[in-house]
Amino acid sequence: MTSTTVVRRPVPPPQPVIAVDAMGGDHAPREIVSGAVQAVREHGLRLLLVGRGPELAPLVAAEGASRELPIVHAEETLAMHEGALAAWRRARSSVAVACKLIRQGEAAALVSAGSTGGVVATSTVRLRTLPGVLRPALALVLPTRPKPTILLDAGANADAKPEMLMQFAHLGAAYARIGHGIAEPRVGILTIGSEPGKGNRLARKAAELLSAHAEEARxxxxxxxxxxxxxxxxxxxxxxDGFTGNVALKSVEGAVRFAFGEIREALTSSPMAKAGALLQRKALRELGERLDSESYGGAVLLGLNGTVVIAHGDSHARGVTGACLLARDLAAGRITDQIRRGVAGLSRTPTWLHRLGQSED
Amino acid sequence: MTSTTVVRRPVPPPQPVIAVDAMGGDHAPREIVSGAVQAVREHGLRLLLVGRGPELAPLVAAEGASRELPIVHAEETLAMHEGALAAWRRARSSVAVACKLIRQGEAAALVSAGSTGGVVATSTVRLRTLPGVLRPALALVLPTRPKPTILLDAGANADAKPEMLMQFAHLGAAYARIGHGIAEPRVGILTIGSEPGKGNRLARKAAELLSAHAEEARxxxxxxxxxxxxxxxxxxxxxxDGFTGNVALKSVEGAVRFAFGEIREALTSSPMAKAGALLQRKALRELGERLDSESYGGAVLLGLNGTVVIAHGDSHARGVTGACLLARDLAAGRITDQIRRGVAGLSRTPTWLHRLGQSED
Known part of the structure; x- marks a missing residue:
């Protein structure tokens, strides 16, 4: 008897194309172009650079990347101070054009370091939510160890309904799996009091829904x-919900900053303490950097027909490259399909819910 | 011509009587009794100690304070794990009896280190809100410098209405003036986004009401x-609102603890850094104590017919003395009158609001 071994070569998944908004961010377009070039060269990503052609072409040429990094022209730009209204005001912004590329199937994801409000509003209007998804949610990563913790919604929906929160659990779980390699994400609901039945009406009702549907929805x-x-x-x-999430995240951010300030003062309050601080300068600087980049490095808008990664507004090249890699991982892991399936798992939710989702689109 | 100088001796205001719940708190009754004795001896306060007589009498006698510190017997005790339901379950708890003393005019304020949920619920039910006040609010103090910042509601009302938030502004301003000597308190509303019109429905509507009424209500x-x-x-x-406030406060608390933990680790991550940490031990310990006691030392329930100070559950004698002093200051400053006047300043608010307040009592 001869045994036949079938050797299966792993087929590399097709590399999804990422549209990069070259015009958004405090250091745009130079640092964005530079980060995009690095993503292409060092990680083999396939990118489209979206923005004002005449401005971008020389920058790309200067990096010698004119061939590897195609430019898609966009007339307008969302200014960093522009909020949600920009979505309607600037129909030909680089973010709007990037969304169009996704809708036309020429790109799978969008990376922008532009104003969060403007990017969220523009991509929500232009990409629309996945079928059955009531609202997109903005997910942010907290610097817990050994694995990060994902919080959503960080501000896309100031007023939410319990059914939306139930869906956010699925958006977040899909993101944890695909974006952060957490095989079986544990999900909690932010509220006041640890016992079931605590919280405001929204959190209580959402917790009930989640308890009832958790098993069925895995x-x-x-x-x-x-x-x-x-x-x-x-x-x-x-x-x-986006209101509570935004307040909580900013409270954490402010408190960490406050604690560092107080500690810095305590560490230099006496000659003895000052001497100690000198010995620790390196350790403290490293910690500061870790908290900074990991906690507020970027956000992901989940639940739309296409992945949207919003890099921090003051991202430099390295941050942009990181955002492109995250967008590639999410797109290659078909996060939108996972979310679609997760939400479909809830679809024994009454039909009025789906109607609601459509009417609110 | 002879001039007559009228010498007016300042008449000391009558010292209000404070009812102290001797049975609430992790270190009750021993530390409560000890803190109460100090308040009487060192600060000349007039207190009534409320709790189980047979247990308290020997403790008070041991301090040689049987004459200065009268005991009012209360059969029952709110356990630290008991929440809001205890308000109805334990009709003869030490907190309930202390409220009765206030209602009968024998005490002006109540100090307890018992479970926040239990004390809030019991005193809300038994003292009732001041005329025109829709709901009481729990005020906590944040350790900002040079003056503390007062946050309310820290959790008494998980679901609030815009009109309640407008009233909370007055409760908080009165507390800032009388409790913390801030002559003209600046008031802000916690929301997301810095421009007017940002936030969820509740915060937006409350901000509108506050803007409209601020001048008239001073x-x-x-x-x-x-x-x-x-x-x-x-x-x-x-x-x-109490939901957002509680989440924000606990987020701050957790973030400060997290930052300290990370810094402690960074400070001992290398022999060099460790040597530095030794030199700073004292400065860091002092800072830790300041943040601890100042930020979470206690809370005040405002808007009831009587002042309620809720000391931290793990208060020792010194914390109890501090809570008694705060209660005395608030009662002597007639905070309930100030709140009544402040809320009356809003009383061009429609009458349905007052009806709402009564029906929801």
């Missing part, structure tokens, strides 16, 4: 999470 | 405050 729902647990790593995904 | 309303500004000292009073 979601590891762990119940209530309180504010002081946000950085404790108790769960991988924290679900909340 | 309130220095400064508009929107974001999460990262909570510890920045931009305003003296931050108004929000």
């Amino acid at each position: 979601l590891d729902f762990r119940g209530n999470i309180e504010g002081h647990d946000l950085l404790a790593g108790l769960v991988d995904v924290v679900v909340t | 309130l220095d309303f400064r508009g929107n405050i974001e999460g990262h500004d909570l510890l920045a000292g931009l305003v003296d009073v931050v108004v929000t």
